[in-house]
Amino acid sequence: MKKEFAVIGLGRFGSSICKALAEEGMEVMAIDIDEDRVNEFSMIASHAVVGDTTDETVIKSLGIRNFDHVIVAIGDNIQASILTTLILKEAGVKKITVKAQNDYHEKVLSKIGADFVIHPERDMGRRIAHKLVSNNVLDYLELSDEHSIVEIVANERISGHTIIDLDIRAKYGINIVAIKRREEIIVSPQANEKIQYNDIMIVIGADVDINRFEKKLLG
Structure with a gap:
């Protein structure tokens, strides 16, 4: 079942979300106060509308309350x-x-009731910094201020050992939720799964525990 999205603001960030949602086959209404930007999306979004969303009457006239998700x-x-955000x-x-x-x-948005607040420049900066300081980290996704999902490449030190041999959960308090092995993806790997060299382990846990795992086990 198609979900209906409205994207308000067609700058770089809004444009990329709008295009990605449209490519996924979603119903998307693209809204901006700038007519030229809206015209660019007339053939991309399901609907492209010029409107000032700080005007409550505009929000009501567009029927935005009926959309599944609105991105400001x-x-x-x-x-x-x-x-x-307040009017929505x-x-x-x-x-x-x-x-x-x-x-x-971000604090103001959270207080007035935004369901999700994203900080793309800051979050991307953290992601890049984390990748730069570790040779083994391929990707990094922050779940909260203290927890993340990280892709870590298995090196010689742990290749050939099973998950139970490494005792990662007990020693480090983190979980391997999946393993990418060339074209194969092993979801929720069993305790007797043997880690192979260059496996990509998708690990979830507290940042401090993931860092301990990286430093002590991977070096």
Whole structure:
């Protein structure tokens, strides 16, 4: 069943989300106050609309409360972002995701009821930094301030050992939720699964525990 999304703000971030959702076959309404930006999405989104979403009457006229998820991607106007989020919340929108410009903006959005607040520049910076400081980390996804999912490449030190041999969960408090092995993906690997050289282990846990695992086991 297709979900209906509305993307408000067609800057770089909003544009990329709008295109990705459309490519997934979702119903997408693209909204921006700039007519030129809207025209660019007339053939991409299901509907492309010029509108000022800080105006409550505009929100009501577009029927946005009926959408499954609204993404507020207004990039350069914090006041417009906050006011739009507030109007959407009061209109009864089911799920609202908002792009935050800074930590203060994020705090305000959370207080007025945004369901999800994302901070793409900060989060990407953390992701890149984590990859730069570790030779074994391929990718890094922050789940919260203290927990992450990390892709770690198995080296010679642990290849040939089973998961139970390594006793990762007991020693480090983390879990291997999947293993990528060339074209194969092993989901929820068994305790007797033998780790092979260059396996990509998808690990979930607290950041401090993942860091201990990287340093002590992988070197």
